[in-house]
Amino acid sequence: MIFQVRTDNHIENSQELKNEIRDEVDAVLIPRFGEQIRRVEIYLQDTNSGSKEGGLDKRCGVEVHLAGYPAMMAEDRGDTVEQAVSGALGKMLNALTKAIGRLQDRGDTVSMSGEAT
Numbered sequence: 001m002i003f004q005v006r007t008d009n010h011i012e013n014s015q016e017l018k019n020e021i022r023d024e025v026d027a028v029l030i031p032r033f034g035e036q037i038r039r040v041e042i043y044l045q046d047t048n049s050g051s052k053e054g055g056l057d058k059r060c061g062v063e064v065h066l067a068g069y070p071a072m073m074a075e076d077r078g079d080t081v082e083q084a085v086s087g088a089l090g091k092m093l094n095a096l097t098k099a100i101g102r103l104q105d106r107g108d109t110v111s112m113s114g115e116a117t
Contacts, residue, residue: 002039010046011058011081021085028089029064033096039065044081060084062092072096 005021007013021042029037043061061075062085074095076087 001037004040005042005044007044008046011044013044017081020082024085024089028093029096032093033064033066033100036066036069037064038067039063042085044084047077058084060088062088064092064096066096066100069100072099 003018003022003025005013005018007017011017025040025042029040041063043059043063045059045061046057047059048057057077057079058081059075059077060081061073063071063073065071072092072095074088074091076084076091078084078087
């Protein structure tokens, strides 16, 4: 599995951060979809950097590529990077479970455009 973490210039992309996120990905997605996952990309953004606005400050987007299926994306926001990552991974788990279940109900067929048939 290819694993990448991409950040904007307001979040430090350290090896420690990558390891923490990788551990969470392994705990949430691998038990259910481990053999099918080809690539996971995590996008982190500080949405209110330099601003005095309140609200949810960190955004996490998770893109997952499964073998034989179109790529899927989920995102969440939180006060911290950890909250945003956890929320986005939870949403991704739900989306993958729902999408894979639907496709398997249809005979596991996907059109050339990536749309389920």
